[in-house]
Amino acid sequence: MTELTLIGAPTDVGASVLGASMGPDALRIAGIARALQGLGLAVQDLGNLSGPGNPQAAPQGGFRHLVEVTRWNEAVFAATLSALQAGRLPLLMGGDHCLAIGSISAVARHCSARGRRLKVLWFDAHADANTPASSPSGNLHGMPVACLLGHGPAQLTQLAGAAAALQAQQITLVGVRSVDATEKSFVNTLGIEVYDMRSIDELGMRAVMQAALADVDENTHLHLSFDMDGLDPTIAPGVGTPVRGGPTYRETQLFMEMLADSGALGSVDIMELNPALDLRNQTAELAVDLLESLFGKSTLMRA
Template sequence: MNQPVSLIGAPTDVGAGTRGSSMGPEALRVANIGPVLASHDLDVADRGNLSGPPNPNLPPVDGYRHLAEVQAWNIAVHDAVYAELALGRRPILLGGDHCLGIGSISAVARYCREQNRKLRILWLDAHADFNTQTLTPSGNLHGMPVACLCGHGPKELVEIGGHVPAISPKWVRQIGIRSVDQGEKRFVHEMDLEVFDMRYIDEMGMRHTMEIALATLDANTHLHVSFDVDFLDAEVAPGVGTTVRGGPTYREAQLCMEMIADTGRLGSLDVMELNPALDVRNKTAEVAVDLIESLFGKSTLMRTRP
């Protein structure tokens, strides 16, 4: 039996500009994420949904929208993800908007520090999510989680997990990026974040991209994947609040997931920004579950499980 898996729902869109990603966990369940993973000889426990404050839908205050609510949700996520890791299980966080990556990844980083393990984070997204209070055009905190995790953000968020910064930018590989604000772009270069944008993928191919992104993983490395569904091209995944044309095709995304699975190192997963209110007959949730199945070893006859 493979390492057991725990599903944790975080039904909030408190960090987003568009309402609706709060319904993401249920859409993934409707698309049978639990039974699909269980069909791969996985012990799957659905822990249900976390609870937190509702979305007040207010304008930004001092450059941040809904900071207190985002903090509360991320503390709940941190505690739930850390608890599953401590039980020896693999947490899968069902979002919700991508601000929740702060709680999820700070929990994984805390666990890795305590276990003396290295951490590698694959951030699959159309956006770098490296905005700050002064750079953000909107104040929406789902555009800031990577910056917060690297120590650049409000005290209420950067201190979740008890270590500032929670992670080093050197642990992150961003894949599929194609929408970055001007000031954010300068900050990404300044912090030396490793980004494989769509031009890189177009020129070098997904296989080469993933070989580099996964290079130097070893038995002591915990691999965390933060999968924003808008990573995918909008034709493949219309059900997201911030669609950006020109993302990876279905086949490129499948290759990406299969190469991650081949490492045998996947230790935790976020599935973020699925917005059923903008979807077509739950198509995007079904595509997401299909790709997650590949992350956990779905294989054609040509591939045997490593």
């Protein structure tokens, strides 16, 4: 797609740390629209979606802010589906990672209607696969993968319809290095494909991406859900839940370049950017730099 829609979702209602609500505007300040227009994309910025504030309340029934998270995800779902139905590529600017429930549910609905196969690459330091029974905090940004697979409250698991938005074989986790024991059991039991940091260390990013993209074909809609804390915090300090030992700048550039080479990219989330914890907006600028590679900017010298 050469037409792209930016969707801002300024909320940290699903997170443990305040600040991700400022992420969309930090990306705008870093020049996201101008950078993507420079690659020949027709960029439409819808501005920021509206939704409830963050009540900073205690968990109830195993969740923090379930009502607010649901309302935000309903707004994200509607905006994402509208962009897809208009033939545009939606780029969701978060906001915390709970919002991927809405965006990916919309992509799943769209792919089902069009008879296309959906594949999700989830770039993250965390598996985000807690369930209400296993979550130590009740923060919903730790549960989106589980919710998308049908394990969570009905108001989030059924955004795309009665069935779960995803099956386990449709999602691949990349860069994982901080996982609760219950999450590990959940992921392994369902057979979710995971390339954790040891895999990247041992195999290299090139081999990991070749394996992750091996089943992508001309009928595949590829969705990237990219959590900025997936990167090593030495290069991306502006995140709420940093974990040492993540992919380097060059490894992540290769990740993006190989996604671009696949020709299958259909939708994107950029999540968990927290300007309150950043240094002179460098994490937002890094995000824009990486997005340029995702949308075709090449560092190759050869023709």
